[in-house]
Amino acid sequence: MNIQQLENDFVKLTLLNLENYVHLQDIANEKDLIFYSPSDITTPETLRNYFQAAVDGYHNNTVIPFLIYDKIKNAYAGSTRFGLINWDTKVLHIGWTWIGREFQGSGLNKQVKFLMLEYAFDVLQFEKVEFRIDERNMRSRKAVEKIGATLEGILRKDTLMRDGFKRSTCCYGILKEEWQPLKLSIFKDFY
Template identity: 30%
Template sequence: MEEIIVENDIVKLRPVQMSDIEAIANAANDERIWEHMSVTLLTQEAVENYIENAIKEREKGISYMFAVIEKKTDNIVGCTSFLDISFPHKRLEIGATWYNPTVWRSAINTNCKFLLFQYCFEVLNLNRIQIKTGHENYRSQKAIERIGAVKEGVLRNHMIRKEGTIRHTIMYSVIVEDWEKLKTRFIEALLK
């Protein structure tokens, strides 16, 4: 996949790179971020491994991780990824998204999702984008529903979390037939 950079006045998304270690470590340094995530990035070594793995997976076409840069500060405030990429089936997942709590409930997530959906539907010409989250991650579920994704169901006993407990996964999607209506909704929300 070619280098992808999408941006507007609020955020810039670009591929993560090794030079992002310090900035990502700073953004990731809050235990609250990792409560529902499959990784924990509270050490320099964890962040280095995270970025190295992301670059390897990007080179293999498995996934594509973006650094999320808040335009007003020019700081990395999180990461988000394309996962489960299947161009033959014209679909992918947007996930492994995390943000520093300073931007929770801000315009960052809405702008990121808008730019990624727009890229997926209007440049990559995909048919489906899926988003999933854990059954106990209510903040994430509300954020996904707020952007207009459709709840498709629950994958029971889908994953074992890092502490060994079972996670049921809530599955959401946006399909190409939803995009024009959703795009209008996004634009109205972003203009507020």
């Protein structure tokens, strides 16, 4: 796997490493940025540990982590990754996505998802892309529904959150055979 970046006119996704993640320290300090995640990025140490786990996953071929750079605003905007990559079954997850508040609602996330879906289906030739979202996170759920993901089920009380709450997780998916029609309808203006 030799990927350095994915890019279009609006966004650039650069492979994350332990040197470049520092561009996200200010964004990571935004209050409740990843409220619906069991992860902690609130201190420099926990942020480094969060990205160390992503980099370790990259070296184990189970994760491809990215920095998100907004080319319109000329600024680093957040982070995302392919995760739980199963090279045998050709299924992976897109997630661990967080974007600073000034970039939210700008269409940036849709651009990010387009690049990632295009790479997963058209380059890596994967059969399915999944998204796992906290049942309470209506904003993220609506975002993946808008790009054509189908709710496949809910894992009830499956994830322990930092505050001790046991969240339920919505499982969404897009199949390879669904990708071309989505590309021609939802993402038709992206290429």
